[in-house]
Amino acid sequence: MKNPLLEFTDxxxxxxxxxxxxxxxxxxxxxxxxxxxxxxxxxxxxKYITHHRNVPIISHRLGEINVIxxxxxxxxxxxxxxxxxxxxxxxxxxxxxxxxxxDEVWVFTGDYKTEHDGISTPYEPVKCxxxxxxxxxxxxxxxxxxxxxxxxxxxxxxxxxQAEGKTSILFGYSLGKxxxxxxxxxxxxxxxxxxxxxxxxxQVLRPLVDFPETxxxxxxxxxxxxxxxxxxxxxxxxxxxxxxxxxxYVTASASGWMTFRGARRRRAIDKGFVLSDHCxxxxxxxxxxxxxxxxxxxxxxYTEIFSRYLREQGYDARTEETQYGDEEDNTVPDETATxxxxxx
Amino acid sequence: MKxxxxxxxxxxxxxxxxxxxxxxxxxxxxxxDSTNKTNVKVQALTDYFLAATNEDKVWxxxxxxxxxxxxxxxxxxxxxxxxxxxxxxxxxxxESYHIVGDLAETIALIVPSSKIxxxxxxxxxxxxxxxxxxxxxxxxxxxxxxxxKVLDYYERFVFTKLITGGFRIGxxxxxMTRALxxxxxxxxxxxxxxxxxxxxxxxxxxxxxILEENASDYLSKPYPFYLAYAIEGEPEDLGDVSxxxxxxxxxxxxxxxxxxxxxxxxxxxGEELVTDKYxxxxxxxxxxxxxxxxxxxxxxxxxxxxxxxxxxxxxxGRKSVSKALLKKVPVMxxxxxxxxxxxxxxxxxxxxxRREILENLYQTLTNLEISFxxxxxxxxxxxxxxxxxxxxxxxxxxxxxxxxxxxxxxxxGRKKGDWWKWKVDPLTIDAVLTYxxxxxxxxxxxxxxxxxxxWKENDEGEKELVTFAKxxxxxxxxxxxxxxxxxxxxxxxxxxxxxxxxxxxxxxxxFEGIALSKRHKSGVATxxxxxxxxxxxxxxxxxxxxxxxxxxxx
Numbered sequence: 001m002k003n004p005l006l007e008f009t010d011x012x013x014x015x016x017x018x019x020x021x022x023x024x025x026x027x028x029x030x031x032x033x034x035x036x037x038x039x040x041x042x043x044x045x046x047k048y049i050t051h052h053r054n055v056p057i058i059s060h061r062l063g064e065i066n067v068i069x070x071x072x073x074x075x076x077x078x079x080x081x082x083x084x085x086x087x088x089x090x091x092x093x094x095x096x097x098x099x100x101x102x103d104e105v106w107v108f109t110g111d112y113k114t115e116h117d118g119i120s121t122p123y124e125p126v127k128c129x130x131x132x133x134x135x136x137x138x139x140x141x142x143x144x145x146x147x148x149x150x151x152x153x154x155x156x157x158x159x160x161x162q163a164e165g166k167t168s169i170l171f172g173y174s175l176g177k178x179x180x181x182x183x184x185x186x187x188x189x190x191x192x193x194x195x196x197x198x199x200x201x202x203q204v205l206r207p208l209v210d211f212p213e214t215x216x217x218x219x220x221x222x223x224x225x226x227x228x229x230x231x232x233x234x235x236x237x238x239x240x241x242x243x244x245x246x247x248x249y250v251t252a253s254a255s256g257w258m259t260f261r262g263a264r265r266r267r268a269i270d271k272g273f274v275l276s277d278h279c280x281x282x283x284x285x286x287x288x289x290x291x292x293x294x295x296x297x298x299x300x301x302y303t304e305i306f307s308r309y310l311r312e313q314g315y316d317a318r319t320e321e322t323q324y325g326d327e328e329d330n331t332v333p334d335e336t337a338t339x340x341x342x343x344x
Numbered sequence: 345m346k347x348x349x350x351x352x353x354x355x356x357x358x359x360x361x362x363x364x365x366x367x368x369x370x371x372x373x374x375x376x377d378s379t380n381k382t383n384v385k386v387q388a389l390t391d392y393f394l395a396a397t398n399e400d401k402v403w404x405x406x407x408x409x410x411x412x413x414x415x416x417x418x419x420x421x422x423x424x425x426x427x428x429x430x431x432x433x434x435x436x437x438x439e440s441y442h443i444v445g446d447l448a449e450t451i452a453l454i455v456p457s458s459k460i461x462x463x464x465x466x467x468x469x470x471x472x473x474x475x476x477x478x479x480x481x482x483x484x485x486x487x488x489x490x491x492x493k494v495l496d497y498y499e500r501f502v503f504t505k506l507i508t509g510g511f512r513i514g515x516x517x518x519x520m521t522r523a524l525x526x527x528x529x530x531x532x533x534x535x536x537x538x539x540x541x542x543x544x545x546x547x548x549x550x551x552x553x554i555l556e557e558n559a560s561d562y563l564s565k566p567y568p569f570y571l572a573y574a575i576e577g578e579p580e581d582l583g584d585v586s587x588x589x590x591x592x593x594x595x596x597x598x599x600x601x602x603x604x605x606x607x608x609x610x611x612x613x614g615e616e617l618v619t620d621k622y623x624x625x626x627x628x629x630x631x632x633x634x635x636x637x638x639x640x641x642x643x644x645x646x647x648x649x650x651x652x653x654x655x656x657x658x659x660x661g662r663k664s665v666s667k668a669l670l671k672k673v674p675v676m677x678x679x680x681x682x683x684x685x686x687x688x689x690x691x692x693x694x695x696x697x698r699r700e701i702l703e704n705l706y707q708t709l710t711n712l713e714i715s716f717x718x719x720x721x722x723x724x725x726x727x728x729x730x731x732x733x734x735x736x737x738x739x740x741x742x743x744x745x746x747x748x749x750x751x752x753x754x755x756x757g758r759k760k761g762d763w764w765k766w767k768v769d770p771l772t773i774d775a776v777l778t779y780x781x782x783x784x785x786x787x788x789x790x791x792x793x794x795x796x797x798x799w800k801e802n803d804e805g806e807k808e809l810v811t812f813a814k815x816x817x818x819x820x821x822x823x824x825x826x827x828x829x830x831x832x833x834x835x836x837x838x839x840x841x842x843x844x845x846x847x848x849x850x851x852x853x854x855f856e857g858i859a860l861s862k863r864h865k866s867g868v869a870t871x872x873x874x875x876x877x878x879x880x881x882x883x884x885x886x887x888x889x890x891x892x893x894x895x896x897x898x
Contacts, residue, residue, distance in 0.1 A: 140432050141440050141453040261377060261449060268380055305439045312433065 005081075005099060005106050006132065008320040013108060013132070015099060018081035021045075022097050022108050025323040032083060034110025035094035036061060036175055039324045049076070051085050053121075053208055054093030057175065060204045072121065088112035089123030090277050091176035092205055098126050107291060108132040111324075113276065114283040115147060117180050119209050125290035132297045133288065136278040136325055137256050138306030144256070144280045150273055151184040157252060157271060159189050162228040167249040171235045171269070174198045176277050178232050179205055181254055187212045190229040193221070195242075198232050223247070238267065256280075288315070300325035364396055365465040369404060370499040377513045385515060389523030398550035399467040405553070406545035408520045410510055413546070416476040417484050417507060419447060425485050426451040429492060442841040445782060448508050451492070452501035460494045473507060474546060518757055528554060536756055541565045542617055566600040566611040567637060567683050567691065568756040572746065572763035579766060580727050582747065589695065589750050590722045590730055592742035593765055594678050595653050595857065595871075596643040597660070601677060603628060603636045604687075610642075621662060624675055624715045631709060632716075635687030638702070639754075640679040640719070646672075650741040654859040654869050678719045679706070680746075683754055691754035695762075698754070730766075737768045738898055743856060744768045770854035770872075771896050773798070773888045774879055776809055777849045780831045781842045783816060791831040791843070792816055792824050794875070796853055798866070799889040809847060810890055812866040813855070818875030827878075850882040851875050858896050868893055 007014045012024025012031075020030045027044030034040050034050075036057035041050070043062050050058065052069025059065060070076065072095075075084045085095035090111040097108045107128040116122040154170070161168045172178045174197040182202065185192055192214050194202065199216040215221075217231065223246050235253065237243055243251075256276030257263045264272035279287060284306070288296060296317040298307045303319040310317035375388040393401055406412070427437035437454065444450040476487055488507075495503055505511055521539060525532040535554070541564055543553060575582075582588060599618070602609040608629050610619040619625075622642060632638075644651030644659070655673050659665060682702040683691050690698060699721060706718050724730045734745050744767035752762035775796035783792035793816040797809035819827065827849070835843045854876040861869035868890070 139440050139443060140430060140436060141444055141450065143453070143457070259453065260444060262445060264378070265380070270380070271378060302443075305436065309433075309436055 005101055005104055005130070006108070008322065013322070015081060015101075017101050018078040018083070018099075020049075020078055020081075020083075022099075023110060023324070030078075032085075032097050033058065034088065034097055034108065035091055037091070037111070037173075040110055049083075051093045051095045054095070056204050056207070057093060057201075060201070061175075086126045087121035087124050089114065089116065089120050092120045092179065092208060094120060096126055098128065104129055106130045106132065107293070109134055111136070111278060112287070113279050114287060115144065117147060117277070119180055119183050123287070125287060128291050128293050130295040130297065131288060131291045131293035132299060132320075133284065134278065134300050134324065135284055135298050135303060135306040136301035137276060137280055138284055138298070138302040138309075140281045142256060142259055142276075142280040143282065144274065144276060147180075147184075147275065150254075150275045154181070154184075154252070154254070154273055155186040155189060157250075157273075158185070158230050161250045162190060165227055165248065167223070167226045167228070167246050168230040169233055169243060169246065169249050169251045170230060171233055171238060171251065171253040172255070174201050174234045177254060177275070178202065178234070179209065179211065180275075180277070181232060182211050182214065183209070185212060185230060191215060193217050193226060193229055193231045195231070195233040195237055197234050238269070364400065366462055366469055366495075366499060366503070368392065368396060369400065369466045370502040372404070373502050373505075373511065373513060374498050376515055380514070382519065385519060386523045386526070389515070389520060390526040393524055393527035397465065397467075400465055402545050402548060402550050402553060403466050403470050405520065405524065405539065407506070407511065408515055409517045409539060411543075411545060412506065412510065413470060413474045414477060415507065415509075416473050417488065419508060421481065421484070422447065422451065422488070422504070422508065425488055426455055426492075429489055430454040430456065442782060448501055448504035451504045452497055455492045455500065457497060458493055459496070461496065462491075462494050462499065469503065469506065471546070524554070530554065532756075536568045537565065540568065541611075563604050563607070564602065564609045564617070566602060566609070567689075567754070569598065569600070569613050569639070570755045570763065571758040572765045573758060573760050575747070575764040575766045579730060579747065579764075582764070585724055585727050585730065587750055588724075588730075589699070589748045590724060590733065591680065591719050591746045591748070592737060592740050593744045593746045593767065594641040594643055594650070594719060595741070595743045596641040596656055596675075596678070599640060599642050599677070600683070601625060601628065601638045601640065602684075603632045604634055606630070606634060612642075621659065621665065622675055623665065623670070625677065627715060631711070632705070633686070635684060636705070637682065637684035638677070638679050639681040639683055640677045642675050643678050644673050645676040645714070646674065652741070652859040653857055653871055654861060674714075676715045676717055678717050680719050681754060694751040694753070695748050696750040734766060734768060767856075770856055770876075771858060771870075772852050772854045772876055773893055773896075774850050774882060774886065775812065775853050776847045776884045776887045777827075777845060777851060778809055778811065778847055779842055779844050780827075790824060790828045792819075792828065794827075794851075796851060796873075797847070798893055799887060800866075800891075801889075810866050812864070812868060812890065812893060813853060813870050813873040815851075815853060815873045815875050818854075819878065823878060847884050850879040850884060850887050852877050852879050858893070858898075860897060866890055866893075868897070 003016050005015060007016065011021060011026035011028055013022040020032060021028045022032050023034050023040040024031050025042055030047045031045040032049045033054065036054050041058045046066065048058065048065055048067040049070065050067065055067055055069040058067065070085050072087055073084055075082050082100040084098045086098055088094040088096045088110055090113055094110060096110065096112065099106045105128040107126045109132060111134050112123050114123050158168045170181060172181050178198040179202055182192065192212060194214045194216055196216065199214060202211060202214060226246055251269045252271035252273060253269045254273040254275040256274060256278060258272030258274045294316055296310050296315045298319045299322045307317040307319050372388060372392045376385050379385060396404065423437055424434060427434045440454060441447060441450045444453065476484055491503060492500055521532055521535050525535050538554060598613040600611045606629060608619060608625060609617060610622055610625060612618050644655040646655065651673065658669065658673055659675060679702060682698050685701050703718065709716055722733060737744050744765065747764045747766060749762040775798055777794055778797045779795035780791040781793040783790055795811055795814050797811045799807050800810045802808050831843060831845050834846045836846060837844045853873050855870035855873040857871035859869050860867060
């Protein structure tokens, strides 16, 4: 029996015809990388191929690496296998990876979202036979509101805190979420301060996107100057002495997990905004339909539940173990998970 | 792209400025649910009480003091209908429910959203829910669909919560009473008294419940219980031992027994009227004079011995008790204190004087010696003597000692200073984590409810793990997250919400009491099991055996 075009091995998703891996989690010779988050772009590969907007991100994260940047839709052949990258809309430079060989087309999504966030190239459905999809939020309980509405609420929250003479602290991953938040914060209200991890990553991305001005918090920053302004911080900073020095403050988190009342309370965060860089339930279903694929492979998220539902809808759907995300485990921006997502 | 700005005038944070009715109530619940700060909660409630209609206020008080109307629709039907409206299979609804952890929240998330607002009041909703109980399933379904469709997400959550169960939003009756006191300028203790007992929000007006003085309403009313904190530091820190009275801390149901107007009322600490469950006390009528309120502990009393809490369990669940059960597990009242005497509230008298009245009363009751006993007070010369008495607690079937300042009045609620509990150290055993389930509410989506097992030799002489207790408290949030992450990676099998895990981790489990039990697989029932600590230093083979546990049974 011939090997499937893409196989799930202990090193990652492998294309044996081209001898290349997609988002491998063990060091390999040649890796095609969907995007810059740490669970998808790991250290130690001999050669990286990724979208050119992701090149500055992974170079910043991983240091000296051998990397080639590609354009959207640019086809490149490796051992007669045709590869191309297509926008995934997850974060800046995030791609779906299309693989074509002998009239068969597979697409691997990495992470993706259907809503246009205004900073990453919008998601485009790609026709394929087999669709390898994430399903981080693959439950009907997840239903996003349009981001404009969420940002209005965030800015309103900031203005209210300012009226009470408090500093607003907003938590989001340092790569992706932080820049999306930054883009839409209303600088008419006040100044935007940043944690070092967020500031560094934002500086890397400034040549690609026009962001409002930010001020890095240093040892010299006085807490009085923060009052009424907003601080962008990674989730791992929650509860740290760095934060506690900023009293009086109010905290909020922006994440898809904030859908659950319990998620906010568990972390003792004052306010939760539901804002995600992944697809919601309908987003996943409509994306899958748009690909025209018959075979669906679910890689991470609520994989068992989601693939069972797809099978009932008539798809040939299954689950494969990967080391992306952590099965059902992104609920809490917990220390270990967030450190991984941060820049090193 | 420039973000849209909202002008200051659009900002609505003040509950009083929101439209009231169901929307105002939902906004109140949302505020209460989205803050951890007590003063914000009290302020939100105060604002609400100042702005809401009297009818809605009565219902809000009722809901926040767990006086909901009976559930009009059973949860099986709710699940079926919600998944029908959401157009998803029932199994997918159930899976989502396991993950979300709250039925009303799951329904609110899953059914389609609308932007239509409701103008109905909270009272209208509750009256409809009361009427709904007697309607046909078809009518019930129609009512739910109609309302789920017109409510926004949060209102839909609150509406469904009113149907399914109580709100766990960190608002105690005490906190609500404080806000009500601020809004009405009536003394907090007086309000606490008015809110106790059996009143029906469907019958009573705000005027009658809160504003009016009406003596006949008070016939059945208990006093708020005075509760003690656990002692901090060393008992010596309490000062001169001669100022303190000690008693054993009995492990039953804290209760008030009221005799007024030739009627008997028995209240449990949960403010539940339990008179009918304990017919033993009917004989008090005519023997204990009218205008008497006694604070005490209901205890099982079997063949002249105080039984275990496990014995009492068999009585707690039953509304009416059979003759056989009355004979098997009779109860008595162990009296601690007297709060009303000759129809007068004597809570301000010093404890020593109240005890004198109680003891004099006890002397006149020679023919009640089985069902009415005194909790003996003890007076010691040194704190060492107190400590020695404490070590006798288990043989006395008590949980430890109570220390009460002799000149203390009977206060309202949990107050520091005059009364302290000094419990015996819990029993502990090292057990192996074998099953895990997702928590609820704050902990939904984290595996925080654990089952623990001990070693037992089976018939072939091999050692196997036998489940003995469940526990879901005692670890820090950080520890729970670590165990949760480990569970997700080490799951052996899934049974709906429950997972079996590789036996690998040992935890020290603490519990208050232990008794033989036929209802438990291990043959042993433990009381208040909880996790004391994670024994990372121990391998599973160093965990205790069921035999070790049985040796602890007194």
